Amino acid sequence: MTDSPLCNFCKSKSYKVYEKKFGDYYFMNIYKCNNCGLMFQYPIPSIEQIEKMYDKEYYGGAKVLSYEDERKSFKFNSYVWKARIKKIKRYINKTEKPKILDIGSSFGGFLSIAKEYGFDPYGIEISDYSRNYSTKLLGEDRIFKNFLGKFESEFFDVITMIELIEHLDDPKKYIIECYKVLKKNGILVIQTADMNGLQAKREGINYHYFIPYHLHFFPAATLTEKLKEIGFSNVKIFRPVEFGLLPKLLKSRRDFKSWKDYFKWFRITFYHLKGYIHFKNFSLTSSMVIYARK
Ligand SMILES: [Zn+2]
Incomplete structure (x- = not known):
């Protein structure tokens, strides 16, 4: 039986296929x-397989491809979280307890900063391990496992998906649901890699975004078009991110072991500045953050 995939965005069955290997243990x-132009991993792992990926080992670093345990570097991460929440606050222009939903809220670090800044925080986290922790931090009725169908229409002022959308098996469904549960003028914030950036294009299949946990990959124009098609009116792309260099430099110190590590700031600064270079659909790096207003 041959099973041919459908593009999640446009249902097309016409595509190019690329192969990537991770040693002997994974092939995609x-x-x-x-x-x-949407890119995706196929076959997509089942929900059960995905859930199993986000266990304790995912955060510990013991797995070959693991994610940081953000609790160990809360102080350093909070520089970036604060910069982001301040930007969001200015953008929505609302002072009275805006409701924020962070999809992929991990251990709840960003949401606890949002709460500090006057937001009413909610989170979605598929991992039992990090969700249990963040529930203790933010409250029993604040962090949920599933997003689709969970909230009533026009409930949130802000929804954030920070390096999350690439993990989804059905990103279109999620964007539609976000649109539904956002209030009028509410914003959706998406951070992911622009697969059309020169950085991603040059590195091809070796680009670091192609890892087993990532199921979909988005050229900026493809994602922007889809957001507009679903109904978002004002879609703005910030490159490399929506805040300045300083929070990034301060965050980078979390991995520093000696004063010599400060030389890394040159590299980070250079990368950040390169990120500003873009023209229409061309960009030098693949860093981007999208703000889409309902
Ligand atoms: Zn397509």
């Missing part, structure tokens, strides 16, 4: 839709 096929 990356499909690129010929019609809309």
Whole structure:
């Protein structure tokens, strides 16, 4: 039986296929839709397989491809979280307890900063391990496992998906649900890699975003078009991110072991400045953050 995938965004069945190997233990096929440019991993792992990926080992670093345990570097991460929440606050222009939903809220670090800044925080986290922790931090009725169908329409002022959308098996469904549960003028914040950035294009299949946990990959224009099609009116792309260099430099100190590590600031600064170089659909790096207003 041959099973041919459908593009999540446009339902096209026409694509190019690329292969990537991770040593002997994982092999993945990356499909690129010929019609809309969306890229995806296929076959997509089952929900059960995905859930198993986000266990304790995912955060510990013991797995070959693991994610940081943000609790160990709360202070350093909070520089970036604060910069982001301040920007969001200015953007929504609302002072009275705005409701924020962070999808992929991990241990709840960003949400606890949002709460400090006057937001009413909610989170979605598939990992039992990090969700249990953040529930203790933010309250029993604040962090949920599933997003689709969970909230009533027009409930949130802000929804954030920070390096989350690439992990989803059905990103279109999520964007539609975000649109539904956002209030009028509410904003959706998405941080992911622009697969059309020169950085991603040059590195091809070796680009670091192609890892087993990532299921979909988005050229900026493809994602922007989809957001508008779903109904978002004002879609703005910030490159490299929506805040300045300083919070990034301060955050980077979390990995520093000696004063010599401060030389890394040159590299980080150079990368950040390169991120500003873009023109229409061309950009030098692949860093981007999208703010889409309902
Ligand atoms: Zn497509």
